[in-house]
Amino acid sequence: MEQYKGAPFGELSPHVFAVADASYRAMVNEHKSQSILVSGESGAGKTETTKLIMQYLTYVGGRTVGDDRTVEQQVLESNPLLEAFGNARTVRNDNSSRFGKFVEIQFDTNGRISGAAIRTYLLERSRVVQITDPERNYHCFYQLCASGGQDAEKYKLEHPSHFHYLNQSKTYELDGISNAEEYVKTRRAMDIVGISSEDQEAIFRILAAILHLGNIEFSPGKEHDSSVIKDQKSSFHLQIAADLFM
Numbered sequence: 001m002e003q004y005k006g007a008p009f010g011e012l013s014p015h016v017f018a019v020a021d022a023s024y025r026a027m028v029n030e031h032k033s034q035s036i037l038v039s040g041e042s043g044a045g046k047t048e049t050t051k052l053i054m055q056y057l058t059y060v061g062g063r064t065v066g067d068d069r070t071v072e073q074q075v076l077e078s079n080p081l082l083e084a085f086g087n088a089r090t091v092r093n094d095n096s097s098r099f100g101k102f103v104e105i106q107f108d109t110n111g112r113i114s115g116a117a118i119r120t121y122l123l124e125r126s127r128v129v130q131i132t133d134p135e136r137n138y139h140c141f142y143q144l145c146a147s148g149g150q151d152a153e154k155y156k157l158e159h160p161s162h163f164h165y166l167n168q169s170k171t172y173e174l175d176g177i178s179n180a181e182e183y184v185k186t187r188r189a190m191d192i193v194g195i196s197s198e199d200q201e202a203i204f205r206i207l208a209a210i211l212h213l214g215n216i217e218f219s220p221g222k223e224h225d226s227s228v229i230k231d232q233k234s235s236f237h238l239q240i241a242a243d244l245f246m
């Protein structure tokens with residue numbers, strides 16, 4: 001990053017840091033907002049490229065070490081958080097973003113980061129209830145199931161193979177990634193971006209309730225067009241889902 005800081009565009013090897021640096025300089029010199037459009041097919045590297053741009057902008061526009069770097073940290077930690085809830089394994093990419101995003105980083109007149117905002121678009125919602133092998137549902141579900149003594153037990157969660165919304169595909173693990181460790185990272189990111197512990201609790205309760213809802217099965221009732229809970233197992237999941245939604 002140091003190498004690209006202030007270097008004339010085109011002088012060094014092509015790199016996303018050069019693009020980020022050119023737009024940062026243009027903003028500082030011309031006092032005009034700049035946009036960088038990251039496009040490409042699935043797996044092309046948009047998510048990773050965007051993270052590198054954000055890393056570079058927090059590097060050139062961040063405060064010096066020792067000062068309060070909360071905003072910079074929040075900008076960077078928004079990535080693991082959004083990925084936990086909006087990324088999933090697809091046939092083309094183990095960490096495919098299933099939504100679009102507009103990341104806005106605001107700077108003060110000295111070129112220092114003063115704030116950030118992220119808008120997300122069109123999350124692929126159908127994935128929550130339907131997946132095909134070898135794809136996966138959103139990372140957050142596997143992370144929560146792997147949270148062990150923490151939330152998994154509290155919410156009566158077991159291995160993903162016990163839940164219909166996850167076991168439609170037999171892929172539960174990702175190469176080189178620990179669901180349990182990712183859960184800890186997601187929780188830390190939530191703390192850093194400022195999500196209160198009550199809100200975090202509410203979010204994970206809803207995730208767990210969704211998994212239990214997916215295990216409720218119905219069978220035809222005695223009345224015409226009626227249905228009843230199929231068995232004891234379904235009743236158990238219904239009861240837990242209802243409790244969690246309360």
Ligand SMILES: Nc1ncnc2c1ncn2[C@@H]1O[C@H](COP(=O)(O)OP(=O)(O)OP(=O)(O)O)[C@@H](O)[C@H]1O
Nearest residue numbers: 040041042043044045046047048049093095096097
């Ligand atoms: N700069 C990079 N250095 C090393 N590996 C990279 C880099 N960019 C992308 N990759 C690899 O390619 C994979 C896919 O990249 P990424 O998730 O950024 O793609 P994408 O374009 O955002 O895909 P999608 O549209 O599916 O979200 C990454 O998980 C990583 O393994």
